[in-house]
Amino acid sequence: MKLRETNHMEYMEGMEVIASDIMDRVLKATKEYDYYKYTSVDVYSVLQKDALTVDDFAALLSPAAEDFLEVMAQKSKQETAKHFGNSLCMFTPLYISNYCENYCVYCGFNCQNKIKRGKLSFAEIEHEMEVIAATGLREILLLTGESRKSDVEYIGEAVRLATKYFTNIGIEIYPLNTDEYAYLHECGADFVSVYQETYNPDKYEELHLRGPKRIFPYRFYAQERAILGGMRGVAFGSLLGLDDFRKDAFAAGLHAMLLQQKYPQAEISFSFPRLRPFINNADNNPNDVHEPQLLQVMLAYRLFMTYAGITISTRERAGFRDKVAGMVATKLSAGVKVSVGGHDEVSKGDEQFEISDPRTVSEVKQMLKARGLQTVYSDYIRV
Amino acid sequence: MEDKLIIGGHAFHSRFILGSGKFSLEMTNAVIENAGVEMATLALRRANVGGEENILDFMPEGITLLPNTSGARNADEAARIARLARELGCGDFVKLEVIRDTKYLLPDNFETIRATEILVKEGFIVMAYMYPDLNVARDLAAAGAAAIMPLGSPIGSNKGLLTKDFIKILVDEIDLPIIVDAGIGRPSQACEAMELGVEAVMANTAIATARDVPLMAKAFKLAIESGRAAYLAGLGRVLEHKAEASSPLTGFLEA
Numbered sequence A: 001m002k003l004r005e006t007n008h009m010e011y012m013e014g015m016e017v018i019a020s021d022i023m024d025r026v027l028k029a030t031k032e033y034d035y036y037k038y039t040s041v042d043v044y045s046v047l048q049k050d051a052l053t054v055d056d057f058a059a060l061l062s063p064a065a066e067d068f069l070e071v072m073a074q075k076s077k078q079e080t081a082k083h084f085g086n087s088l089c090m091f092t093p094l095y096i097s098n099y100c101e102n103y104c105v106y107c108g109f110n111c112q113n114k115i116k117r118g119k120l121s122f123a124e125i126e127h128e129m130e131v132i133a134a135t136g137l138r139e140i141l142l143l144t145g146e147s148r149k150s151d152v153e154y155i156g157e158a159v160r161l162a163t164k165y166f167t168n169i170g171i172e173i174y175p176l177n178t179d180e181y182a183y184l185h186e187c188g189a190d191f192v193s194v195y196q197e198t199y200n201p202d203k204y205e206e207l208h209l210r211g212p213k214r215i216f217p218y219r220f221y222a223q224e225r226a227i228l229g230g231m232r233g234v235a236f237g238s239l240l241g242l243d244d245f246r247k248d249a250f251a252a253g254l255h256a257m258l259l260q261q262k263y264p265q266a267e268i269s270f271s272f273p274r275l276r277p278f279i280n281n282a283d284n285n286p287n288d289v290h291e292p293q294l295l296q297v298m299l300a301y302r303l304f305m306t307y308a309g310i311t312i313s314t315r316e317r318a319g320f321r322d323k324v325a326g327m328v329a330t331k332l333s334a335g336v337k338v339s340v341g342g343h344d345e346v347s348k349g350d351e352q353f354e355i356s357d358p359r360t361v362s363e364v365k366q367m368l369k370a371r372g373l374q375t376v377y378s379d380y381i382r383v
Numbered sequence B: 001m002e003d004k005l006i007i008g009g010h011a012f013h014s015r016f017i018l019g020s021g022k023f024s025l026e027m028t029n030a031v032i033e034n035a036g037v038e039m040a041t042l043a044l045r046r047a048n049v050g051g052e053e054n055i056l057d058f059m060p061e062g063i064t065l066l067p068n069t070s071g072a073r074n075a076d077e078a079a080r081i082a083r084l085a086r087e088l089g090c091g092d093f094v095k096l097e098v099i100r101d102t103k104y105l106l107p108d109n110f111e112t113i114r115a116t117e118i119l120v121k122e123g124f125i126v127m128a129y130m131y132p133d134l135n136v137a138r139d140l141a142a143a144g145a146a147a148i149m150p151l152g153s154p155i156g157s158n159k160g161l162l163t164k165d166f167i168k169i170l171v172d173e174i175d176l177p178i179i180v181d182a183g184i185g186r187p188s189q190a191c192e193a194m195e196l197g198v199e200a201v202m203a204n205t206a207i208a209t210a211r212d213v214p215l216m217a218k219a220f221k222l223a224i225e226s227g228r229a230a231y232l233a234g235l236g237r238v239l240e241h242k243a244e245a246s247s248p249l250t251g252f253l254e255a
């Protein structure tokens, strides 16, 4: 099998091209972003402002801002409270399939690896949903691997089943064309998460060797197609640590900001997956994202986009999640199983990554309560 | 004569409308009691009927529910949310919010007028959240709104009465209760709004983000009562520094 056979900047057949200049603008600004030019004086003056420009955001992501984490955290806590009060939305992901036809070199799930793959039947999906709904949750995120083996009709049917149990249905699946997003929206999905992994096209090319995911611009424009397809909101993120995390964090923020400017009704949210640095390698690599860097990125987003949803994943440890809830994050998952199915059914596929916070929905709710925060189960009605 | 707030034919003693959703639901009772409010808003999208943390389960008996249409991006969505609220037993009051900007959360005045027309025909008592614009307020009144709710400053900003002069125009020109919604950040600002002659004040974030939520609710109650009393009493003349010159310009006039 020939690797790297295609040009990663050229669309494959069947991939929709939309008229938009957002990608060019993001890539240009990211290329020009020189985070070493910001000094502590710049950061200090940004922290005196109430509405931040793109350049201010760039300053908060710079190494100079690392010394201001505490001030940023205090400010972020106030902004989060002003916009979201003391509420945290809770949801759980359900993996319905893990087929994958891509070859991302950093992922053990890629199509070159022999792992256990599977997809749930509709009866199994419904049973999983019943079990999840019984915990009180009303928001669910449906995930598939990136393969058309779980096709749009299959996902649509899963979404329809979800509407029986949940008020808020998100999907984290491979990028689609506008009409396909419109179809899933009609089935009942509202929110689409797609992560660009890295916004550096050269690095992207080296890391994504095969499959549709290799096509950088098609993935980049997924959120915009989702909005055009009628979705209420979209989530952005990059896999921090794959490349220069400051640039990737800057790019994802700018991407979201420009999209919201173009479609002011779109709800914006962010996730911050990261590659964990090797323990013995601490401080060696400036690309490494340790907890302080992760928090810096999250805080910079909150101060730049005070209105955006910020999700904190179970990949982070409980001690970190508990503290960022209410300070910066507005949404968290609980009761997470990262295998295919596995909430009740015996898992039908291997797990893609390990979680660090295995607590149940009610345990997380108790924690929030003890911290003076309220759990929100329902935050949306579809009309 | 007793000083009452009349909205859509219903009389209220309290001129404080409480927002909800930004503080823990278990506090609702204590906050309502301290605030002395008779009307509280709730976001219908937070209603989780039959489920956990359902805001409707926390509203005490006797309170007038003011369901809001937050989440609606156009008039039709707002109308559907209002109908759902009525089906859930929230009554006929509706706080109409139509917003299609997730960043500033500024209301869409045009769609708000359209939604008011639809909902008034269906018998709703519409209290319309709006950006203070006299023409829009007139159209809302003509469409049958029961109260006009201009924003003081953007939702959640706690910046107070940035739109003061425009709100005053509404107070002077519109023959409906003007109620300041959004932006009030501290009791003194609520008091200032009441002195201006608005009929009531709504607050949420300022209370929810206080260190002691029930106590701040009480502070707002007192400020609103005080501002109302000041308005009724008629504010006296406040002399500007050096306003009366020692050689008056009109001293030459003969009797």
Ligand code: SF4
Residues within 6 Å of the ligand: A100, A101, A102, A103, A104, A107, A108, A109, A110, A111, A145, A146, A213
């Ligand atoms: S990251 Fe996703 S698309 Fe890439 S190989 Fe892993 S599962 Fe497949």
